[in-house]
Amino acid sequence: MRKQLLTFLALFCFASFAVAQEKKPITWQDIPTWKYMQSNSFQVSPDGKWIAYGNVALEADGEVILQNISDPSAEKKSFPIGSTNFPSISFSDDGKWIAFKEYPTFAESKANKASKGKPLRDKLTLIELGTDEKTTFENVISFSFNGKAASHLAINLAKDGNGDGKGSDLLIHHLKTGKSQNMGNVSEFRFNKSGSHLAYVVDAANKSGNGLYLLNLTNNSTQILDSDKASYKSINWTEKGDAFAALKMVEDKKYKQDHGQVIGVKNLNNPQVTIYDALKDNIGFDQAYTISGSRRPMWSEDLTRLFYGIHPLTLTKKDDKKELDKDSVKMAEANAMEKIMADTSIKSIADLQKAIAKLNSGQEKKEANTDKPDMTIWHWNDSKLQSRQQVTANQDKNYSFWAMYNVASAKHTALQDSSMKDLSILPKHRYALGSDAQAYELDINLDGQQYSDFYIVDLLTGEKTTLFTKFYIPSYSSSPRPSTDGTKLMYGKDGHYFVYDIASKSTKNITENLPVTFVDVEDDHNVEKPMVGALGWSSDDKYVLLRDGWDIWQVPLNGKSSSINLTQDGRAKKIRYQYRFGLDPEEKGIDLTKPVYVRTYGEWNKKSGISLLSPAKKGGLSSGAKSLIWEDANVGGLRKAENADVFFFSKETFNMPTEIYMTDASLSSPKQVTENTPDAEKYLWSDGTQLVDYVTDKGDSLQGALFLPANYVEGKKYPTIVYYYEKLSQTRHNWANPGFSGTGWNPTVYTSNGYAVFIPDIVYKLDDPGMSAVWAVLPAVKAAIATGVVDENNIGIHGHSWGGYQTSFLITQTNMFKAAAAGAPLTNMISMYDLIYWNSGGGNMSIFEASQGRFSGAPWENWDSYERNSPVYHVKKVNTPLLMLHNDKDGAVDFTQGIEYYSALRRLKKPVILMQYKGENHGLSKLENRKDYSVRMMEFFNHHLKGHAAPDWLEKGIDNLKLDEHLEKRGF
Known part of the structure; x- marks a missing residue:
């Protein structure tokens, strides 16, 4: 009996442990405390021996992770840093010190906000690497090590008091001795590159002692360079750090x-x-x-x-004091006295004072009303x-x-005036490139076609000469781009790349004899011959590296040697050699005597990796790229320790968070050195991805990425959300960190909760942006259904902005979808054309004719196209329940677009709900709003696609008087 009891207890404990360890779908309520690595916080010591990064959360405290990666036995160290989304971490240049900020905790910040207390201050932690020595500084605003010398740490402290001086205390901490000196009233400071000198500005109350100062850190001597009752600012060291400039105001x-x-x-x-x-x-x-x-x-x-x-x-x-008409004043005073004497309600001195004040107030108001009007003249x-x-x-x-x-x-x-609005000083400071589009600005703002005049300015004489008049710029890649010595310009024109020599004023077409085109043939906007972006100039200015969309070409400028296809197999294997990794932050151009690392991407398999181009013996690079990494993952972010051959790259998949790997120059045998999302093992994630090939109704071969739900069982069909925004199949291997986006959408959260997610590509035909979505998305969804993953009876669609437009249009053309959510959609292309993009203040017409709208002209030149592609004109055909997000301060897609569509659907008694978050722009920015909409959108899809009971707001709406109570219950 005892043995049986022990066995039972053991089985019970094991079962209990298994239940405790069972993974679960991640919920929106889990996300506020979800920790993740803030990618920009990842830092490497210059000697490549140490790494540090921050793990943070939306509504919880974060930590800095510090690790000695040169010692396999070294343990990771964790330091609490309070609540922040953007950790501030820095290594000294000699790799001996690290400093990072510590912020108030989430609980402290929340309590302080509730009590409306004084601003909470940050701290700074300084650690000598390899020791347990830690120094903390209070009341910190910013900090900086002194460059290459790495002998001092400057700490800018928060200002105390309300004096009119802008300066505050600046601590100069001596790293070796641990002693600090305090310099008061410092408003700005900058170390030079070597770290031998600190230039700083004093800005004190009443401008007493204001000036520009220079501290020599090698002998700790300070010199006053200039002092006056003035304001000093804008310290700017030369790149070498041998001189600096500043302003005195x-x-x-x-x-x-x-x-x-x-x-x-x-x-x-x-x-x-x-x-x-x-x-x-x-x-x-x-x-x-x-x-x-x-x-x-x-x-x-x-x-x-x-x-x-x-x-x-x-x-x-100055206020123009008009001479008063004394007689008029006397008459006005007499009239006022008569009114007061006739007022029988005045029975005391206090009543009399009120009456006089009332008269004076009325007079002041009258005078104020005679001031200038508040208005605008639109011409x-x-x-x-x-x-x-x-x-x-x-x-x-x-x-x-x-x-x-x-x-x-x-x-x-x-060097310039109002006739030449823009000027860029070129490298080496011999010439400058001027440009001005004022003559074409009206037409640019009307039809979106970009033109500009360009000029060369001699920086020895100030002389200006005309380079181009009415130069066409179909895309940024056509704009002139200087060589590393600033004596030449590369630009795109009429489908070719040219090089212009400034001194000789000679021009050469460098691509006319090449067997490929450098026009971006996949750009479907209404522009003429946009160019594929160039990689840039070689550091010796003898070559330029160009991309043809697939391969990289080394093109000489001397006309004697031949151009070389460096990568060779891109077009044949459908591999895109996309961009070069710049490993030296101080480089000037591409050094062809050193290996060049290039990011690669498989157009049809979505693999990615890194390839190597090697130097040739006779200069330039040798042809043929060596693939170093090529995986079914999103690989990128290659970087190198500043002073060591230690390399790092990032890798992620849709169901594996971004991690950083350490390796050598060969990128072989990489070792993971970060631990992103430490709680990931608690939750269910997607079981993987599939590629779906399809052909659009117009004959274009495209792909979509199908993301499987968690716990996927082959042969079982799943409710599916279709999401799109032009071309997104390249995101097949992108990790989407669980969070509250400004649109409510997060594919990781949806797949964790049992949804399949399908993201198809859309290509566009001129004058048919809406129909293009129909021609692409419907065949794509049919192909996804054929995989056996998608439940054809429970498909929802979602998109935001341009994707919101596609959603609002698609439901007018098909009943394939059971539910739709559209964020900030364009719904009437005719009225939208004439509205304003308030975020920039520009008109929409240029966007419609030369950018995303993809129309060949204005509505009155093409009524059929605009009507054919406007959701609101087909509203009678809508049978799909629609959830719309549109905010009253949307500065991209005017709020009236959402109101038009909502009102039309409501008039027809179609099922539509409009979510408006007051004061929000094109996407949601306030965390409480992002939380709220994320939950509501999933509730909407859960009801329509999974059969969950509809919450009250979805079933019957919420009366305005009961809204506050409703929102309080839902907050988390």
């Missing part, structure tokens, strides 16, 4: 802007200070202008010239819509033109 109450001066400092051990005061240069400087405080100044590479911005001065407005000749001008008002107001000061000749030269 002096207040003048006659003008709205301060008068600017530019300061140049070089010869750091015995500083040579140049100050150019434009106000004193009556001959060379137009006194209607001043040096701008909104553009950071800079030295030329040879330290002979200073570059800075200038902008017009604006006089301070048909405006090159930019008034709404666009309003959006860019501050930018335009603070816009500055580049100018130059020659130190030796003490001469100022304006």
Whole structure:
């Protein structure tokens, strides 16, 4: 009996343990405390021996993970950092120290917000690597190690008090001694590259002691470079760190802007200070202008010239005091006294005072009403819509033109003016490239076709010469791009790439004799011959590396050697050699004497990896790419430790979170060094993915990615959500971290909860953006049904913005779908054409004619196309229950688009629900709103596709007076 009892207890305990360990679908309520690696937080010490990264959560405290990866026996260390989504972590350049910020905990922040307390302050933790020595600093705003020297840590402390000075305490912590010195009232500081010097600005109350200072960290000596009752700002070191420029701003109450001066400092051990005061240069400087405080100044590479911005001065407005008509004043006073004397309600001094105040108030109001009106004039000749001008008002107001000061000749030269709006100073600072589209701006804003004039500016003389007039830019890739020495420009025109030599003014077509086209033939927008983006210039400027959409070509500029197809097999094997990994952050161009790592992608199998291009013996690269990694995964993010041959790359799949792997230059035998999503083992995830091939009704061969539900059983059919946005099948291996998106959509959460997810590609035909979705999506879904995974009786569709448009249109053309959710959809292409994209202030018409809309003209030139592709004109055919998300402050797709469709469906008594989150834009930003809609959208699909009972809001709606109570019950 005892033996049987023990056996029973053992089985019971095992069963209980199994139940406890049983995985479950992840719920929306699990996500606020779900921890994940914030990808941008991953840091590598320059010697490649240490890594650190932050694991964070939406509504819980995070941690910094620190590990010595050079020692296999070393344990990971974890340090609490409070609540943040963006950890701040930094290694010193010598790999001996790490510093990271610690934030208030989630509980502290929540309590402080509820009590409306003073802002909580961050802390800073400093650790000497390889030891347990830890130093904590309180009240920290920002921090920085001193570059290559790695001898000091600067810590900017939060400002105490309400003085008018902008500066606060700056701690300079000596890493070796552990001692700190405090410098007060510092508003800005910058180390040079070597870390030998710190330039800083003092900004104190009443401007006492304000100035520009230089601290020599090798001997701890400080020099005052300039001091005045002025504001100093915009410290900008040269790339070498041998000089810096800054601004000095002096207040003048006659003008709205301060008068600017530019300061140049070089010869750091015995500083040579140049100050150019434009106000004193009556001959060379137009006194209607001043040096701008909104553009950071800079030295030329040879330290002979200073570059800075200038902008017009604006006089301070003075109140025009009109002479008073004394007789009118006396008459008004007499009338007022009569009214007061006749007022029988005045029975005390207090009543009299109220009556007088009332009269005065009325008079003031009358005077206020005579002020200028608050209005806007929209003129048909405006090159930019008034709404666009309003959006860019501050930018335009603070816009500055580049100018130059020659130190030796003490001469100022304006490099641009209002006739040339944009100017880019080219590498090596010999030339600048100017551009101006003002002559074409009206037409650009109407039809979306981009044109610009281009100019070359000589940075020795300031002379401007015309390069191109009305240059067509079908895509960014056609724009001129400088060589690494700034003496040549590469640009795309008429389907070819050209190189222009600035000094000789000669032009050469570098692709005319190649057997492939560099036009992006897959771009289906209404533009002419857009180019495939180039990889760039070689570091010696002898070659350019171009992409033809599949392979990479090395094209010489000397005309003597031949162009080489470096990758060779891309087009044949349908492998796209997409982009190069830049492993040296200080590189200038592509060094062809070193191996070049390239990201690869399989167009039809969705594999990805990294290939290597090797240097040739006679210069350039040898032909043929060596595949180093090629997997059914999303591989990328290749990086290298700054001072060691230690390499890292990222890898993920749809059901495996992103992890970082360590390896060597061969990328062989990689070792996982991160632990993303530490709670992942508790939950169910998708069982994998399948590719679905299909042919559209117009004959295009496309693919869709089918994501299997968790616990998938072959032969069983599953409720399915179809999601789309142009082409997305390339996301087959992308991990979607469980979270609350601005659209309510998260494929990982849906597959965890038993849904299959299907994401088909859509290609577009001109003048038929809606019908293109029908021609692509319906055959795609039929092909997905044929896999046996998709339950054809329980399919839902969802998309947001342009995808929302596809959803709202699809349900007018088919009854294939049992439920649909559309976020911020375009529903009336005719009315939408003439509306405004409020986020930018521009008009929609250019988007319709040359961008995503894909129409060949305006509605009045093509009524049939616009009507044929507008959901609202086919609303009578809708039989699919629709959940719409559209917010009243949507600055991309006007709220009226959602209202039009909702009202039309409601008029026809079609099942539609519109979710409006007050004050939200094109997507949801507030966490409470993102939570709410994510839950509601899944409840909507659960009801229609899984047969779950409908919650009250879905079944019968919620009365406005009961809404608060309803929302309080649902909050989490």
